[in-house]
Amino acid sequence: MRTIMKQIQAARVESPEARSGVAAAGGEQPHRGAFGSRSVAPAEDPPVTKTKSAVPSPLPLAVSDTPIVPAVLPILDQLTAVASVVRDETLRLVWCNRAYAELSRRTVEELIGTRLEDFIPKAAADERARVALEVMQTGRVKSYYQFGADQRLLCSVFPLDESAFGHKGVLVVVQPAPPTGALDAAHADIPVIGTPCLDEFAALTPAELRVLYHLAAGKATAEIGDHLHRAAKTVEKQIESIHRKLGTKSRAELVRLASESGLQGFDEQAWEQIIEGARRIKRAGDSSVAS
Structure with missing residues (x-):
């Protein structure tokens, strides 16, 4: 996982021609990955099968507050145990990786343009929206734990590079939370979002x-x-x-x-x-x- 994050960091410093937006990744069809597909709704609480595979090592948190650039997305699209989604300044979905589409049991095309409240209770959508808007305003990465689809999840929200994407927004990365004993100092004091999305x-x-x-x-x-x-x-x-x-x-x-x-x-x-x-x-x- 740390090798992957080094790739992401390297991709943040990209050539102008690599800043091609998110359309190329938008047409991918869902496939079966490490999360499984027991439930049906996506948003920032993806469904997870009750027969869970081993929890992967968590992505290092807040490796940098440097805004995310489009070149990061193809890397995230290869991760089957990490669901990723890009939302614009209105919190509409403009891109998601194949793991996220699989979890939603929808195609990427069906997900484009959707909002949080289209899939999860309004109270839960509002709480998550507040975090995303704060990240857009401050430019600082924020992480939190949540209980979604009957599983403890670790969610990290990264600011987008506005000039590269052509709009403000956030990249939301969701992964199964590691066991408490496996956490390192970087994972200490992460807050918990109190509105669950239960299955x-x-x-x-x-x-x-x-x-x-x-x-x-x-x-x-x-x-x-x-x-x-x-x-x-x-x-x-x-x-x-x-x-x-x-x-x-x-x-x-x-x-x-x-x-x-x-x-x-x-x-x-x-x-x-x-x-x-x-x-x-x-x-x-x-x-x-x-x-």
């Missing part, structure tokens, strides 16, 4: 999402009950309800699913923030929008 987890109640979080940490039923101040029987009933909603057949399968979703990568306070974000989305009547 199958949208069927779970706030109480069930809390139980699922502790299952991901490998806690026993009695231990979860003690921590949440609930009777063990209550926790057992909630676990049975989670099984029905997610289609899991055993405790081991459910724990594996929760763990692979990366829940344990969030601290308990951040997970509560995400639960509250899901509650706000549901109250607004947006919960039917998958991501």
Whole structure:
């Protein structure tokens, strides 16, 4: 991954003839890559299959605030485990790589011109839009964690070179978040966006999402009950309800699913923030929008 980022850095200093815009990459058709394709909506929370491959090493964050140039895009188009999208100053999609198109189950042509709110709840779209607009205004790279398509994701937002693209905008790079133990100093203190974009987890109640979080940490039923101040029987009933909603057949399968979703990568306070974000989305009547 670091070799790839060196290529990207090198591509930022390009010849004038390389500044040919994004049209050449726009006609690519989706293909099957490392993310999988369980859900159907793209935006900045791409769907990820529940049978996840090994999490790749994260792209180094904020390698430079030097604006992104078009020559970077062909490099990103070759990455199957990193979904990338370019949005203009109005946050309309003007380019995405093949991994992003695959995740959307749409062609690149169908995605061109779409906005965040076309695919994810408005509250989630608004929160992500604020980050993108801040990057455009400050010219500084920003990264954050989010919970999208029932997986913990790492998202980095880079400013575009306005003169090279012919407009302001951002490049958004989304990848599965690495396990907490694999993080280096560059990944410390990255904020968490509180509005999730849930897929199958949208069927779970706030109480069930809390139980699922502790299952991901490998806690026993009695231990979860003690921590949440609930009777063990209550926790057992909630676990049975989670099984029905997610289609899991055993405790081991459910724990594996929760763990692979990366829940344990969030601290308990951040997970509560995400639960509250899901509650706000549901109250607004947006919960039917998958991501």
